Amino acid sequence: MNCAVCGGAVSQVAEKRLGRYRDETVEVESEFLRCEECQEEFFSPAQMSAHIRSVKNEIRKRYGLLPPEKIVAIRKKLELTQDELEQLLGTGPKVVVRWESGKVIQGRGQDNILRLLDCDPTIVKTLRQIQQLRHNEQDKYQRANKPNPKMVAQAV
Ligand SMILES: [Zn+2]
Incomplete structure (x- = not known):
């Protein structure tokens, strides 16, 4: 690979560099x-991905949020798939996948629940009960609010 500016030879270096995430700036060691x-400096695509992951990990540390590998460890301890954990936490699909790959930073509320699950794995059972309860409440609501065919006909 040669320099895009002057065509000169390039070498790989690892030094501290600033990175931004939303309104935050952090310093990370990057290749x-x-x-x-x-002396032009640039990232290869793989180096850029690694740099962005390092920036997000640094932000996690700044806010006291679990690192991706810890989220993986908690999920494995609970013997849940990523999909099952997403269902239990009520996040959208692929959210746990993105936390674990370091692409997305979990919010503090989600981080609290992950830590609760780590402290007390029986909370998985409680979360499942909550899911069932919600499901029943929604069923009940739908049965009670079934559109009356007569009223629909009148409205038309
Ligand atoms: Zn150059």
Whole structure:
């Protein structure tokens, strides 16, 4: 790979660099390429992904949020798939997948529940009961609010 600016030879370096996430700036150790001729610095696509992950991990530390590998460890301890954990937490699909890959940072509320589950795995059972209860309440609501065919006909 050669420098996109001057065509000179590039070498890989690892140094501290600033990274941004929303309104936050953090300093992380990142690998990137530097031109030996003009000193231009740039990231390869893989280095950029790694840099972004490091920035998000640093933000997690700043806010006291669990790192991705800890989320994986908690989920495995609970013997849940990513999909099952998403259902239990009531997140959208692929949300746990993104937390675990480091792409998305979990909110504090979700982080609290993950920590609760880590402290007391029996909470899985309680969350399942809550899911069932909600399901029953929704069923009951739907039965009680079934549209009256007569009223629908009149409305038309
Ligand atoms: Zn150059």
